[in-house]
Amino acid sequence: MLRRLVLYPFFFALYVVLVPLAENLGQVDPTQALRPLAVLVITVTAGLLLFYVLFRDWHYAAYLIFLVCVFFFLFGHLYRLAQERFSISNKATIVPLFLGLWGVLLGILSFKIVWSHLGGKKWMLPFFNLVFAVALVRPGYIVLTGTLFEPRQAHAAPVTNLPTPDGSTLDCSTRPDIYYIVLDAYGREDVMDTLYNLDNRPFLDYLNRKGFYVANESHSNYMQTVFSIPSSLNFTYIDPPQEGVNGLEYFSNLVKDNQIMSTLKRCGYRTVAFESGFYFTEHPDVDVYLSSDNNLNDFESLLLADSPANVLLERLNLQPPKYSYEAHRQQVLYSFGKLANLPKLPGPKIVFAHIISPHPPFVFDAKGRSVEPNQGYSLNDGDDFQGTLDEYRAGYAMQVQFVNQKMERVIDAILTKSSTPPVIIIQGDHGPGSHLNWSSPAQSCLWERTSILNAYFLPDGGESKLYPSISPVNSFRVVLNAYFGANLQLLPDRTYFTSQRLERQAIDITAERSSQLNCSPPGP
Numbered sequence: 001m002l003r004r005l006v007l008y009p010f011f012f013a014l015y016v017v018l019v020p021l022a023e024n025l026g027q028v029d030p031t032q033a034l035r036p037l038a039v040l041v042i043t044v045t046a047g048l049l050l051f052y053v054l055f056r057d058w059h060y061a062a063y064l065i066f067l068v069c070v071f072f073f074l075f076g077h078l079y080r081l082a083q084e085r086f087s088i089s090n091k092a093t094i095v096p097l098f099l100g101l102w103g104v105l106l107g108i109l110s111f112k113i114v115w116s117h118l119g120g121k122k123w124m125l126p127f128f129n130l131v132f133a134v135a136l137v138r139p140g141y142i143v144l145t146g147t148l149f150e151p152r153q154a155h156a157a158p159v160t161n162l163p164t165p166d167g168s169t170l171d172c173s174t175r176p177d178i179y180y181i182v183l184d185a186y187g188r189e190d191v192m193d194t195l196y197n198l199d200n201r202p203f204l205d206y207l208n209r210k211g212f213y214v215a216n217e218s219h220s221n222y223m224q225t226v227f228s229i230p231s232s233l234n235f236t237y238i239d240p241p242q243e244g245v246n247g248l249e250y251f252s253n254l255v256k257d258n259q260i261m262s263t264l265k266r267c268g269y270r271t272v273a274f275e276s277g278f279y280f281t282e283h284p285d286v287d288v289y290l291s292s293d294n295n296l297n298d299f300e301s302l303l304l305a306d307s308p309a310n311v312l313l314e315r316l317n318l319q320p321p322k323y324s325y326e327a328h329r330q331q332v333l334y335s336f337g338k339l340a341n342l343p344k345l346p347g348p349k350i351v352f353a354h355i356i357s358p359h360p361p362f363v364f365d366a367k368g369r370s371v372e373p374n375q376g377y378s379l380n381d382g383d384d385f386q387g388t389l390d391e392y393r394a395g396y397a398m399q400v401q402f403v404n405q406k407m408e409r410v411i412d413a414i415l416t417k418s419s420t421p422p423v424i425i426i427q428g429d430h431g432p433g434s435h436l437n438w439s440s441p442a443q444s445c446l447w448e449r450t451s452i453l454n455a456y457f458l459p460d461g462g463e464s465k466l467y468p469s470i471s472p473v474n475s476f477r478v479v480l481n482a483y484f485g486a487n488l489q490l491l492p493d494r495t496y497f498t499s500q501r502l503e504r505q506a507i508d509i510t511a512e513r514s515s516q517l518n519c520s521p522p523g524p
């Protein structure tokens with residue numbers, strides 16, 4: 001049966017969807033793959049029928065529609081390979097040329113005489129049917145075990161021991177605007193100096209001049225964004241999802257229904273959040289949601305990121321797919337630009353901005369100019385980073401300098417345009433990960449990953465409640481106590497090792513987090 005049915009174009013279409021879904025199963029909602037899968041199946045079916053009408057040969061028609069899919073979905077991978085092998089840097093010229101050569105090659109392969117010499121009806125159909133049937137086994141297994149076999153619950157388990165402000169009402173007589181800006185993977189000054197040869201003192205001096213309190217002994221509470229941000233927004237430690245609870249929904253719901261925004265809504269606050277480009281911290285259920293208006297869902301953007309469609313969009317100066325380096329640059333710049341204008345929005349308001357920078361990918365140099373990594377688009381960090389240690393160090397250091405420039409402009413704008421002094425919290429959700437081993441805290445540089453920037457602008461004496469080692473879990477406890485009459489106890493500043501490879505585990509590493517074991521400084 002497998003030798004006679006025209007299956008391999010459909011198998012290839014399914015493979016194109018399943019492979020990126022399997023690789024990013026923890027980052028995107030699997031249901032987002034249904035629409036592109038349906039579009040691909042319909043397109044392959046229509047193309048197969050069209051080519052059959054033209055050539056009256058099912059075998060040749062299958063071959064032609066297969067070449068169309070290969071042209072569209074393998075272009076980016078081959079270009080990245082050539083870019084890495086031949087150190088291609090002039091993307092504006094080389095990409096259209098490479099695309100043209102790729103099209104000519106597949107055009108030649110599409111001739112019927114070439115198809116016949118390559119095997120044609122004799123063996124191509126059964127061979128490709130078998131090859132792609134086998135290729136589907138691994139990604140299919142990963143997707144099935146990661147979705148269908150894990151119960152999906154409409155509501156995640158609640159946060160344990162969630163504190164609430166003392167009394168039935170808050171003191172809402174003072175309602176400063178509140179800006180919570182998370183700069184993903186922004187590390188502490190001493191880490192940057194030792195491991196990255198980067199003197200970050202000028203930026204910290206700027207913060208001090210503006211009246212910020214910089215907690216210079218601060219550590220993150222967790223190693224991952226998916227734990228850190230929900231913990232800080234709910235001002236409590238959170239448990240890993242229990243067996244039978246879907247992690248995707250668990251963490252995203254903790255952000256969606258977070259305690260600080262629901263608490264401040266009782267004081268008449270308007271809630272504002274940004275599209276982040278990271279599924280777990282997207283927060284559409286707010287009063288104002290600031291997005292770059294991409295009509296594609298996350299998975300569709302990921303699927304198109306390295307396709308000829310992305311090249312065409314860039315050449316025509318149109319919006320690129322969300323999961324591409326150009327879209328990532330635009331998203332980061334959009335967030336910084338909008339933050340600077342938010343004081344004009346009538347208050348009181350609480351603003352949450354999760355900006356994926358200086359975290360990989362490294363797409364800006366120190367002056368904010370575009371950098372194009374040699375690898376395909378990825379947010380991977382630690383030992384999943386698709387590059388060398390030297391590339392990580394150089395890229396991270398440059399991106400920190402870019403972020404500093406943007407943040408100075410944002411801070412100047414917020415302080416200048418605000419009618420009353422606002423509350424501003426600027427934090428790394430964790431530190432960089434050039435020496436992070438996701439499988440083992442004993443093989444990681446915990447000092448690098450857990451030491452974070454943690455800076456506060458708390459007017460009218462609010463800084464008196466701060467201390468050098470304060471961690472993000474206590475940030476909003478201090479704010480609620482200082483400005484809203486709450487009487488929340490501060491929690492111990494602990495740190496836990498969490499990882500996608502150690503599911504449902506949170507290992508207390510508070511005693512080891514300052515260890516510089518496994519931390520190799522760069523050479524002279």
